[in-house]
Amino acid sequence: MPRKQSYDAGSITVLEGLEAVRKRPGMYIGSTSRKGLNHLIYEIVDNSVDEHLAGYCDQIKVILEKDGSCTVIDNGRGIPVDMHEKGVPAERLVFTTLHAGGKFDNTAYKTSGGLHGVGSSVVNALSTYLDVEISIKGCVYHDRFERGVPVQELTDGLLPVIRRTRETGTRINFLPDPEIFEKTRFSAAEVESRLHETAYLNPSLTIQFEDLRGDEPKTCVFHEPEGIVGYIKDLNQNSEALHEPVLLKGESEGIQVEIAFQFVNEFRENVLGFCNNIYNAEGGTHLTGFKTTFTAVMNTYARQIGVLKDKDQNFTGSDIRNGMTAVISIKHPEPRFEGQTKTKLDNPDAARACSKVAGEQMVLFFDRNLDVLKTVLSCAEKAAKIRKSEEKAKTNLLTKPKYSFDSNGKLANCEKKDPSQCEIFIVEGDSAGGSAKTARDRNYQAILPIRGKILNVEKASIDKVLANAEIKTMINAFGCGFSEGYGNDFDISKLRYDKIVIMADADVDGAHISTLLLTLFYRFMPELIYEGHVYIAMPPLYKVMPKKGAEEYLYDDKALEKYRQKHKPGSFTLQRYKGLGEMDAEQLWETTLNPETRIMRRVEIEDARLASSVTEILMGSDVPPRKTFIYEHAADAQVDA
Ligand code: TSJ
Numbered sequence: 001m002p003r004k005q006s007y008d009a010g011s012i013t014v015l016e017g018l019e020a021v022r023k024r025p026g027m028y029i030g031s032t033s034r035k036g037l038n039h040l041i042y043e044i045v046d047n048s049v050d051e052h053l054a055g056y057c058d059q060i061k062v063i064l065e066k067d068g069s070c071t072v073i074d075n076g077r078g079i080p081v082d083m084h085e086k087g088v089p090a091e092r093l094v095f096t097t098l099h100a101g102g103k104f105d106n107t108a109y110k111t112s113g114g115l116h117g118v119g120s121s122v123v124n125a126l127s128t129y130l131d132v133e134i135s136i137k138g139c140v141y142h143d144r145f146e147r148g149v150p151v152q153e154l155t156d157g158l159l160p161v162i163r164r165t166r167e168t169g170t171r172i173n174f175l176p177d178p179e180i181f182e183k184t185r186f187s188a189a190e191v192e193s194r195l196h197e198t199a200y201l202n203p204s205l206t207i208q209f210e211d212l213r214g215d216e217p218k219t220c221v222f223h224e225p226e227g228i229v230g231y232i233k234d235l236n237q238n239s240e241a242l243h244e245p246v247l248l249k250g251e252s253e254g255i256q257v258e259i260a261f262q263f264v265n266e267f268r269e270n271v272l273g274f275c276n277n278i279y280n281a282e283g284g285t286h287l288t289g290f291k292t293t294f295t296a297v298m299n300t301y302a303r304q305i306g307v308l309k310d311k312d313q314n315f316t317g318s319d320i321r322n323g324m325t326a327v328i329s330i331k332h333p334e335p336r337f338e339g340q341t342k343t344k345l346d347n348p349d350a351a352r353a354c355s356k357v358a359g360e361q362m363v364l365f366f367d368r369n370l371d372v373l374k375t376v377l378s379c380a381e382k383a384a385k386i387r388k389s390e391e392k393a394k395t396n397l398l399t400k401p402k403y404s405f406d407s408n409g410k411l412a413n414c415e416k417k418d419p420s421q422c423e424i425f426i427v428e429g430d431s432a433g434g435s436a437k438t439a440r441d442r443n444y445q446a447i448l449p450i451r452g453k454i455l456n457v458e459k460a461s462i463d464k465v466l467a468n469a470e471i472k473t474m475i476n477a478f479g480c481g482f483s484e485g486y487g488n489d490f491d492i493s494k495l496r497y498d499k500i501v502i503m504a505d506a507d508v509d510g511a512h513i514s515t516l517l518l519t520l521f522y523r524f525m526p527e528l529i530y531e532g533h534v535y536i537a538m539p540p541l542y543k544v545m546p547k548k549g550a551e552e553y554l555y556d557d558k559a560l561e562k563y564r565q566k567h568k569p570g571s572f573t574l575q576r577y578k579g580l581g582e583m584d585a586e587q588l589w590e591t592t593l594n595p596e597t598r599i600m601r602r603v604e605i606e607d608a609r610l611a612s613s614v615t616e617i618l619m620g621s622d623v624p625p626r627k628t629f630i631y632e633h634a635a636d637a638q639v640d641a
Pocket of ligand 1: 074170
């Protein structure tokens with residue numbers, strides 16, 4: 001059992017025993033999947049962000065090295081290296097003792113901090129090696145650990161100096177341990193998007209990102225002096241904005257509150273919450289506090305300026321947020337989280353603070369900006385009108401016999417009824433759908449062919465979404481309804497399939513269809529993704545048939561390149577699959593249907609968030625960003641067990 005002891009005036013609780021971390025890594029970093037892997041970087045970077053918040057660091061650099069390791073460098077004060085108790089440098093304690101935070105202790109104040117807030121010692125325990133260079137007082141000090149154990153010899157109990165410097169700061173280089181992680185390749189797209197987010201939330205910080213793993217090194221710099229206003233502009237860059245972004249800022253009960261919002265000409269809301277720089281996927285009290293007050297104040301205005309008459313009912317909260325993009329960022333000294341993924345802020349004082357700041361500041365703004373007020377209220381009017389027709393559409397959908405899920409004759413259902421054993425494949429195109437129907441094991445595999453491009457739910461009103469034949473068929477087939485804002489009719493316990501597999505061609509159109517589907521699930525059935533029911537099939541691009549030896553499927557161009565290096569030209573024939581439709585039933589069974597041999601990838605909520613944000617990119621005609629996105633995601637393919 002780890003021993004709990006106090007030191008440092010009782011402000012931090014120390015748990016010894018990194019072995020506990022290696023035994024149950026999931027407890028400390030959530031999972032050992034790619035998500036957990038990327039999390040290691042954030043745990044380290046958060047320390048530099050803390051140094052920034054303390055006022056001593058304005059540059060952070062994150063490098064994905066060619067050898068698969070990651071380097072994080074900051075220009076802060078440097079982790080203290082002087083002697084701490086029992087002749088150990090203070091820095092050693094940072095990396096070898098489990099810090100308070102997360103489940104163990106919530107009293108230590110930390111302004112930044114990861115999902116579980118356990119920090120650098122956990123990263124150290126889960127790394128093959130972790131190398132440290134600290135620049136302080138004119139010297140660069142060196143330390144090194146292997147699987148959490150110090151291997152650098154000390155001189156008189158102190159770290160050796162490896163060179164002199166005029167700078168100060170900390171540099172960490174670590175390699176995630178393949179014994180711990182299922183996947184050891186960091187996702188550049190995800191890390192990049194998270195670093196960009198951090199830059200938006202910390203306007204005076206500059207974050208440099210380098211990915212040296214590919215053939216051409218990639219560098220980008222994130223510096224966002226406009227803060228969350230810049231974030232709002234970014235989120236809305238492909239939408240028609242109806243006014244300039246609005247910033248509401250203030251402090252209450254020791255909680256700093258910043259809210260930025262902007263309405264666009266679209267039928268959707270996108271309200272993101274952050275506490276201490278951490279995204280709250282499940283929302284929480286800060287969002288409810290803001291939303292409640294925003295609704296109340298806007299209804300009052302609506303009556304004042306006559307948009308609502310005495311006899312009219314109030315607008316609903318989602319009427320009023322129709323078209324809204326908002327970021328709510330608070331700094332809280334003692335955040336507490338709850339929910340399925342511990343990402344829902346739970347502090348009641350955060351609701352009060354956001355309500356108070358929003359209420360006071362929005363009145364100051366709208367009293368002086370009547371044009372924006374009218375614009376926002378006209379979005380609410382449109383939404384209310386649609387809500388009424390939508391209520392009709394909903395009743396229509398619900399009055400249909402609930403269990404006739406084959407509403408338009410295309411679903412080829414499976415014979416088993418036990419959801420835990422059933423799978424449904426959503427297949428692009430009728431011809432591929434036909435082959436899949438022949439190839440499947442009809443005992444437990446259902447096939448739902450969908451035709452061409454499905455509706456982009458980000459661009460359509462709810463009644464259009466529900467009127468869409470493919471979407472209706474999917475909702476009916478899954479059996480659990482859909483959720484939309486607060487009108488939550490979604491019931492995951494009714495789900496008829498354990499796995500929902502998106503099966504699209506390995507090309508740009510296929511990727512587009514996958515993102516549209518992910519966006520649909522993300523917006524209307526997010527629990528499907530939260531609970532891990534959604535998968536993406538990874539059909540191969542090539543089949544190689546050597547004159548001697550076994551045939552092989554190759555899943556990307558890199559694999560083909562590798563194969564070509566190992567096999568002489570002329571020693572094999574190459575078949576290229578332009579689409580799923582080109583595979584015969586047996587090939588389709590082997591590559592995408594048979595659980596023993598297929599390759600598919602479970603979708604995580606982060607993928608869906610990204611998908612939702614790249615839908616626009618994929619819609620456009622510019623090929624390069626699409627290629628990166630697809631490639632990035634293809635690289636994580638694995639055989640599903
Ligand atoms: F996670 C980590 F420990 F590995 C790590 C820490 C990684 C990186 C990239 C940076 C850091 C880090 C820590 N940067 N800056 C600091 N600052 C301190 O640890 C520090 C320095 C001075 C004082 C002080 O009170 O004088 C206090 C602290 C916490």
